[in-house]
Amino acid sequence: MSENLKTIRELADELGVSKNKIHYQVSKISSEYVVRNNSMKLLTAEAVKQIKENLGIELNSSLNSKLNTVKHQENTNIKGNTGVEGVELNSTLNSYLNSLKHQIEYLESQNINKDEQIKSLVEAQKQTQNLLDQQQRLALQDKKLLEEYKEEIKELKSLEVPLSDKNEMDLINDREQIERLKAEVVFFKKELSKIAEQHEVKRHSKKWWHFFGDN
Incomplete structure (x- = not known):
């Protein structure tokens, strides 16, 4: 098999997961990264990379378990196996260590992105409240x-004295000013309603990111 192509079984063994899980991940990526050889699917380097990224969080605990198994096998094989087997085991161990390093870097980048998004939501909430x-x-x-x-x-x-023309004009002006104030009150109520709706959306978004971070 070409060193740039891997079968689904080879990738499943490497990552310590089931073939069904790899099949499922293959169905989610672009078919241009999958090469067909008769009835067999061969995965390109790009396909392998995308599958590893998609499995990022799930692989962390699986890789730790697999790594412990490999270390145990290494300790056992050092006592009874030949030098050639020891070299192969070291190669396998290095492969898992590199894969684990990749997953850790991926998870760290995801945490940074979530922290930035949460910070932006908190700042937006403060501005909305002000x-x-x-x-x-x-x-x-x-x-x-x-x-x-x-x-x-x-x-x-309540005044019993007849109003002069000037007083009548003042009263008309007062009424016009009152109507204007009423219109402004209605406008502010509408604006407050819009702001309250935006605040509710921000609050739900923050809860969603909090839930995402816990997972």
């Missing part, structure tokens, strides 16, 4: 101002 606080303060101020204008209008209506 914006919500500002909008709530503005809404309270507008509500207070609106109440003050209502009280002034009530006082004007």
Whole structure:
């Protein structure tokens, strides 16, 4: 067999997993990385690389178990086997050590990416909360101002003296200002509703990443 191509059995033995698991991983990668020789599937170096990356987390515990088995076999073979067998065993051990190193590097890169994403979500949540606080303060101020204008209008209506033209104009202006304030209050309520929805989406996203990190 070409040293650049591997059978499914060879890769399964190398990684210490079942052939069915390798078959499943082969079905997930592009067929251009798989060479067919009659009814046999041969895996290119790129196919092997992708399968190892896809199996990254699962392989970690499997490789540790396999590595312990190889070390035990090495200790046994040193006592009773020939020098040639010892060289072959060392070659196998080196292969597993290299594979384990690759998986560790892969897992470390994944952890870095998750940490950066979590940090971004936390920062976005802080900014959203600050914006919500500002909008709530503005809404309270507008509500207070609106109440003050209502009280002034009530006082004007309670006066028994006929209103002059100037007072009538002031009243009209006051009413227009009240309507404008009402419109602003409605606008701020809509903005607060949008911000609350965005905050809820961010909060769920953070929970999802937290769940992803635990796994």
